[in-house]
Amino acid sequence: MTQDAAAEADDAIGQAIEEHRARRGPLLPLLHAVQERCGHVSDAAVARIAQALNLSRADVHGVVSFYDHFRRTPGGRHSVCVCRAEACQAVGGRALEAEARRQLGTSFGGTSADGAFSLHAVYCLGNCAAGPSVLIDDELHGRVDGARLAGLLAERRARP
Ligand code: FES
Structure with missing residues (x-):
């Protein structure tokens, strides 16, 4: 700063x-x-x-x-919200949570080391029938697994 x-x-x-x-x-x-x-x-x-x-x-x-809402460090340029509610957890949400933490190198509430992404936990994105669900900035994605998440993050990282 x-x-x-x-x-x-x-x-x-x-x-x-x-x-x-x-x-x-x-x-x-x-x-x-x-x-x-x-x-x-x-x-x-x-x-x-x-x-x-x-x-x-x-x-x-x-x-x-x-409160997960409050950030202790400056936020990333993009936000990644992973749904941790029951319907998503029943179809692989827990594995996706672990992948999101691993790929971004941070835990929920934190920011990736390159400052590109803040990782947040949310509890239902209204997309329960197509979980596991992730909201990246204002774009909602369903049926996300680790490989798809990696692609979405790479695509978002490449944007200005
Ligand atoms: S439980 Fe994940 S979108 Fe509703």
Whole structure:
């Protein structure tokens, strides 16, 4: 992150804190605001939020970790959402989950080392009859196995 970007993120965190600290139950709305403005909830944001709300860092970190929605690191250029719900799991979803983690070299909630993909778990994409299902950015794919996933990722990686 450049110095300018870091200063911008710092301002965005400070502004979000000022907007939310006086509300009742400020933590979740504040975390949402920080992620929306900065793209993720950094360690620095966790520390500032904890101090502002008089919580421990562990308290804030616990909430951030509990919700898959919150990212701890900057997201990838593309998002890969793998369905982990029952209908997909019954037709090979677990193997696909393992393949997605292996191919991207990260776990759910993480980002591939080249910054191309963020991996997310979702619970039903409304495509249950054609599982296992994967949503890559805004494109839904059904009957995805490891080989097909590799092809889809390569194709997406090649896009500008
Ligand atoms: S259970 Fe996977 S799309 Fe519905």
